[in-house]
Amino acid sequence: MKTLTDIFPLADAYQPLRGDTSPAVREAKSAYHAGFHWSERHLQCVWFDANYRPAAFALPGGETVSVLDPGEWNLEAGPDFLNATLLIQPGERRVRGDIEVHVHPSDWDAHGHGSDSAYAHVIAHVTWFAGPAARTLASGVLPLSLAEPVSAKPGFALDDIDLKAYPHAALPATPRPCEAFLKNAPDRARDLLAAAGQFRLRAKVERLRARLRQSGDRRQVFYEEVMAALGYKHNQTPFRALARLLPAAALAQIPRETAFARLLGCGRLLPQPDTAPDEAGQHLIRSLWDLWWREAGETLPDAVHWRLGNLRPQNAPARRLAAAACLFSEGFDLPDALDRLSAASGAQWHARTADLFETRCRWPFWNSRLAFTSLPDGHKETALLGDARTAALIANVALPFAAAEGSLPGDALAHLPPEDLSAPMRLTALHLFGRDHNPALYAADGLLQQGLLQIHLDFCLNAKPACDSCELCTTLANGSPNTSRP
Secondary structure: OOOHHHHOOOHHHHHHHHOOOOOOOOOOOOOOOOOOOOOHHHHHHHHHOOOOOOOOEEOOOOOEEEEEEOOEEOOOOOOOEEEEEEEEEOOOEEEEEEEEEEOOOOHHHHOOHHHOHHHOOEEEEEEOOOOOOOOOOOOOOEEEEOHHHHHOOOOOOHHHOOHHHOOOOOOOOOOOOOHHHHOOOHHHHHHHHHHHHHHHHHHHHHHHHHHHHHHOOHHHHHHHHHHHHHHOOOOHHHHHHHHHHOOHHHHOOOOHHHHHHHHHHHOOOOOOHHHOOOHHHHHHHHHHHHHHHHHOOOOOOOOOOOOOOOOOHHHOHHHHHHHHHHHOOOOOOHHHHHHOOOOOOHHHHHHHHHHHHHHHOOOHHHHOOOOOOOOOOOOOOOOOOOHHHHHHHHHHHHHHHHHHOOOOOOOHHHHOOOOOOOHHHHHHHHHHHOOOOOHHHOOOOHHHHHHHHHHHHHOHHHOOOOOOOOHHHHHHHOOOOOOOOO
16 A cells, blocks of 8 residues: 555655644644544634533542633744633632643643743643643643543534634735745745645545544445535534434435435424425425434434525535435445546546546436525526535545545546635635736646645634744745655
8 A cells, every 4th residue: 555655745845844833833733643633723722612612621629610711822932822711619719821732731741841931821731631740730730631521512523623713813915925935936836835735635644544443434434524525614513413413324225315304304404395486396395304204313412503594505504415315325335436446547536536426416306406495497507516516525535535545546636626716725825926916826726725725724824913933934935845746
């Protein structure tokens, strides 16, 4: 089996651009492994967001700690959060100071925080795993473990967190320093984006390999990843929760319409028949209700909320679940079908993979209307999975999955299809290349788009207002490491 270095030869060249650290964390990232394959940034998001953060932490001796204020997300060197306020019970004792977040308690010692005066005002060391306090941790610092209370939350997983949403940094409209190094150097810009894109895809592969080792059920892992991608950024959490509540095995041998009814019913999304404006729509909804009454099972917990407003009709959950029903019902094994494409060339693999997704998702009812509430359009066909969403499924699921299992053709990266340009892609390109750059530099290349997303996550998302002290700018100014494609 090819190594990840064989598949992603440029990924290691991107690491020095990050200064061997992530600007969001300011210390080495934890590697993916079977026991825990998330980053400290995931844990920072949990601490920052009251929707994810535990209501209280238990301390030895019967005391509890609740968070009155998680603090200010620190985008510079030092503790992860500044000026937090905690409440210790019993006694109503308030404590104010800084918060440091790690995966393991021992990371405090490993990163040398005990001898760093910047950490002198830390009041709590927040870790995922519980365990003995770090050797150099001051006696008054509270050790708080996230694993047990977070894992107890129904329908939640760390994979659901949209890392790009935290925190919300605003950059000024004036030109960014990196523009001076990249605006008039298209080859250098493409090489940088290609290296960053390979780095991002390799991380996806590492995460999938860890999940496959943990689960042992490749079909379920693949199904959950596809469901998350279908949920897109707004409904990723309920789609993942639904995939766990109604696993792939529950859909595998049933008809497409039955699978759709179960997905809608378990997701609490079955509409009333009078929702549809025509007889064909009303008939389908009635038949789905009949199927659901016969197949009814558990439904999503009330704590799992769908976002139904302010969505493009193509991204509506009911429409995406129709695609899921097509892909995972009637005895069709999508991962196995993709395995059979491994002998193709890179260009053929992408074309056949896209055709596989699109062919499975042909459903006359949904190809002629956008929603249950729509009348059919006899003049225009609207695919359940358009080119851009299919490209996203390939980049986020099919390609990393094939690479994780060693079945990806050698030149597949060179033919990664483009997605729609997202807001993070556009914003990062604006910072890197200036306001008047030509989007043709990256718009037709899926790998370069992945690079924009990785640079956004590592640098632009957490940049200080003037972009000073940005490690990317510093490295570019000093002459970047060799990211040239062989």
